[in-house]
Amino acid sequence: MMANFTKPLPEWKSKGTEPPQILKDTGWKVSQRPPASYFDWFFNRTYEALKELQETATSGNTLGNTAELTTTEKTTIVKAINEINEILKINSSPHRDAINIAIKDVGGMFTADDVEGVFQEVGTKLKETATKLAETDKKLKAHVEPLSKFGSDEDDRGIYRVLEWKTKSGKLRRKAILSDADADGNYRKQTVIEYKEDGVTVETTDVYTLIPDLNGNVKDEVLQ
Structure with a gap:
């Protein structure tokens, strides 16, 4: 055989x-x-x-x-x-x-000077890279995930001060809240909240300063 x-x-x-x-x-x-x-x-x-x-x-x-x-x-x-x-x-x-077994590291890429130490450093860096790639992949999927948008808290001018993005199953992914209106009713602040997979736990919160043009339309959104 x-x-x-x-x-x-x-x-x-x-x-x-x-x-x-x-x-x-x-x-x-x-x-x-x-x-x-x-x-x-x-x-x-x-x-x-x-x-x-x-x-x-x-x-x-x-x-x-x-x-x-x-x-x-x-x-x-x-x-x-x-x-x-x-x-x-x-x-x-x-x-x-x-x-x-000593190694020659001309570029100064490693802190160790032996093969075993270098392999350990490489393994650690690969693990860190894999973790970062997984996190990046998760963020990318969150941005390309098909979501429905819902508006609420309408003001006198018909502007919805709260916008929510939800999955097909109803889990909340993102919420944007307008606040700090000036004398003309233009909102000067927007708070954007990102939620984790469960749709309840807050993952990140970012606040933007809204800068209008001469016509009162939002021209710039500056992250604080």
């Missing part, structure tokens, strides 16, 4: 440079900075070993059916597994002791 691999190979074509044996035996020290070519070697060897395993399995043999494997295939598999295990035991494996 053919092996069914569902995960794609972690492809890494750059062969890099094999670290000297002494580094494989002792691992990286805190003050050392491993060159990228050593990591390329590790990633490439891992990719090539896994590639061999998959190709061997899909050729008709499986790891569980070792009786059907040739001597060469068995040797290749054992060698690959042993090599990966040895590499994972030492600090040259980037994910095992990332705090001891």
